[in-house]
Amino acid sequence: MFNLRDWGADVWERSSRPIRVLIALGAIAIAASLPLLGGTFLNTPVADYGSVLVFPVAIFVIMALGLNIVIGKSGLLDLGYVAFFAIGAYTMGLLGTKTGLNSWEILPIGIAMAMFAGLILGVPALRLRGDYLAIITLGFGEIVRITALNLNSIGGANGIVGIPTPPTVFGLEYTFDNHRLYFWTFLIIILLTIWMIRRLSVRRAGRAWESIRQDEDAAELMGVPTFRYKIWAFVLGASVGGAAGVLYASKTLFISPDNFTLQVSILILACVVFGGMGNIWGVILGAIILGYLPDRIRFISDARLLVFGAVLVLMMNLRPDGILPRKKREKALPGKNQNE
Amino acid sequence: MLANFQNQFASLTVGGLSLGFIYVLIALGYTMVYGVLRMINFANSEIFMYGTFASIVVIRDVFKFTQQSEPATGFRLIYILLFCLIGSMLMAGILSVFLELVAYRRLRNKGSNKLAPLISAIGMSIVLAEFMRILTDSRYVGSPRVMEKKVLGNFFGAELRLDNVIIVVAGLVLFIGLSQFVDKTRLGKAIRAVSMNEDAAKLMGVNLNFVVSGTFLVGGLMTGAAGFFYILKYENTSFNIGFELGIAAFTAAILGGIGNIKGAFYGGIALGLLETYASFFLGTQWKAVTVFLVLVVVLYFRPNGVFGEAITQTRA
Numbered sequence: 002m003f004n005l006r007d008w009g010a011d012v013w014e015r016s017s018r019p020i021r022v023l024i025a026l027g028a029i030a031i032a033a034s035l036p037l038l039g040g041t042f043l044n045t046p047v048a049d050y051g052s053v054l055v056f057p058v059a060i061f062v063i064m065a066l067g068l069n070i071v072i073g074k075s076g077l078l079d080l081g082y083v084a085f086f087a088i089g090a091y092t093m094g095l096l097g098t099k100t101g102l103n104s105w106e107i108l109p110i111g112i113a114m115a116m117f118a119g120l121i122l123g124v125p126a127l128r129l130r131g132d133y134l135a136i137i138t139l140g141f142g143e144i145v146r147i148t149a150l151n152l153n154s155i156g157g158a159n160g161i162v163g164i165p166t167p168p169t170v171f172g173l174e175y176t177f178d179n180h181r182l183y184f185w186t187f188l189i190i191i192l193l194t195i196w197m198i199r200r201l202s203v204r205r206a207g208r209a210w211e212s213i214r215q216d217e218d219a220a221e222l223m224g225v226p227t228f229r230y231k232i233w234a235f236v237l238g239a240s241v242g243g244a245a246g247v248l249y250a251s252k253t254l255f256i257s258p259d260n261f262t263l264q265v266s267i268l269i270l271a272c273v274v275f276g277g278m279g280n281i282w283g284v285i286l287g288a289i290i291l292g293y294l295p296d297r298i299r300f301i302s303d304a305r306l307l308v309f310g311a312v313l314v315l316m317m318n319l320r321p322d323g324i325l326p327r328k329k330r331e332k333a334l335p336g337k338n339q340n341e
Numbered sequence: 342m343l344a345n346f347q348n349q350f351a352s353l354t355v356g357g358l359s360l361g362f363i364y365v366l367i368a369l370g371y372t373m374v375y376g377v378l379r380m381i382n383f384a385n386s387e388i389f390m391y392g393t394f395a396s397i398v399v400i401r402d403v404f405k406f407t408q409q410s411e412p413a414t415g416f417r418l419i420y421i422l423l424f425c426l427i428g429s430m431l432m433a434g435i436l437s438v439f440l441e442l443v444a445y446r447r448l449r450n451k452g453s454n455k456l457a458p459l460i461s462a463i464g465m466s467i468v469l470a471e472f473m474r475i476l477t478d479s480r481y482v483g484s485p486r487v488m489e490k491k492v493l494g495n496f497f498g499a500e501l502r503l504d505n506v507i508i509v510v511a512g513l514v515l516f517i518g519l520s521q522f523v524d525k526t527r528l529g530k531a532i533r534a535v536s537m538n539e540d541a542a543k544l545m546g547v548n549l550n551f552v553v554s555g556t557f558l559v560g561g562l563m564t565g566a567a568g569f570f571y572i573l574k575y576e577n578t579s580f581n582i583g584f585e586l587g588i589a590a591f592t593a594a595i596l597g598g599i600g601n602i603k604g605a606f607y608g609g610i611a612l613g614l615l616e617t618y619a620s621f622f623l624g625t626q627w628k629a630v631t632v633f634l635v636l637v638v639v640l641y642f643r644p645n646g647v648f649g650e651a652i653t654q655t656r657a
Binding site: 072078125126128129132133135136137139140141143144147148150151263267270271274275278304306307309310311312313314315317318321322 | 375381443444447448451453454456457458459460461463464465466467468471472475584588591592595599626627629630632633634636637640641644
């Protein structure tokens, strides 16, 4: 069967360096011109196309890329990814309203906080495997949300209002409805994340994750320090989630615990699996579709989530490996995953 | 606080036990499926939710109870309660089998990766919950009162309310029935065989699809019973209750050791009691946090759950 992903990889591998640069620049140019398309067809019934492109689409892409490190690359099932997103967003919300720091200064702090949370969760949780890990991470996500909900010192159920916008850069002003500027900012973060994942994938860490995903016991026997690399995957995934949180808070200017429910974790997981676990381009495509679709089909207002759920079931049954699955040779050996 | 707790201890225990048995039954739904397929049946929480609605439909539309009706008594009450229980169980059981056919069977036969069925289950769970939301107009649905919640007696100062007693006794009966079924009957043996070694069971002539459907049916029946007990205890439901109880019950199953029927029993009761005590000390808003923290601590020291077998070494 024709596999777009393999075809793309083939083209990429056969190209010389200048052509690769051209392809990459072309792809970036297309992505950067997305908000210029405008067009009434792409507008969703409730929101302007430009704003949908920033949230949920761009934020989903960032988060799905981060979760892909954890699930797609290293095979660790994380159902509480929203916790890191929440920690990033609350760092932005609290520091942004209570101190004079601006978004760019808070971004590294938010990332560091999320990484630290990833470490705290990872050390006890990563001793467990599979579904136990899933439920622990799920619990962690709920703990973060409930704590935010019940601590009145950080806004409680009302959340945090009046989060400042990012400061003006090169004379470009981040006003609330300047969607293009936000989108381009987010695009830079997306590109940085893609670059980080691609670099890591071909190095020691990427190989270690790959071996852990395919067979953890064998990896351990071959001398891969599995626990350490699992922690690394977790912490790096968390850092991307934290960055997404900071950006989200400085875009919406208002956050409350309701933004960080388990449903978000599940939706991001759905993006990853729907698009094609382990493959960056598949994950991005999945996040774009699942971010855009529910808003686009709002005209069937009441039944839109119903349709969304049905699409998930249908897609999984037709293409269990996602729209753009990972390369064949990267799949686990047949028979190895039978009892997973 | 502590003296107060001692006074309240017995009545908290009774309330916690009846909540615990609701968890036990839902947890059995998770654990049966997990034991056979090594997969979280994410949509089990919605099956439970449909079970609660089935009870209300039976009470309201079959027996024509309204909010003003006199509560039933005597044999009529027993007859009505049994009818509700069976209605809920059948609804949930059939839905559960249907769910497996639609969401899992094809993926299972294809031998897909492990996450695809999970996403499919999440999709089904969204579909089921949204369908009910549209049907009920996002509102809570109250159940007419079928019986008077009489206090039967005292037990170390705790009031034994009729509904709590029924839940504990009927829950125990259902649990014993299920373990007998799994231990003694032909289908039960087949289920155990598949859960031990799928390939070997197939070679021995076990019809895998039949066994899986049977497992979903039995798990669904138990979950449906939990739905009826929930209505008996709380007398209202809505399209989104599945989530919270489902998560709690799944935690209970993990706590006891998932894939293990006894584990679901002890885990469910432990969780019901724990939640009730924790809400007494810390207030209900922190109860989920306490539950998860206990779970983390338990799994840290006993990674297989308290009564679990060594699932920790089975891969991802």
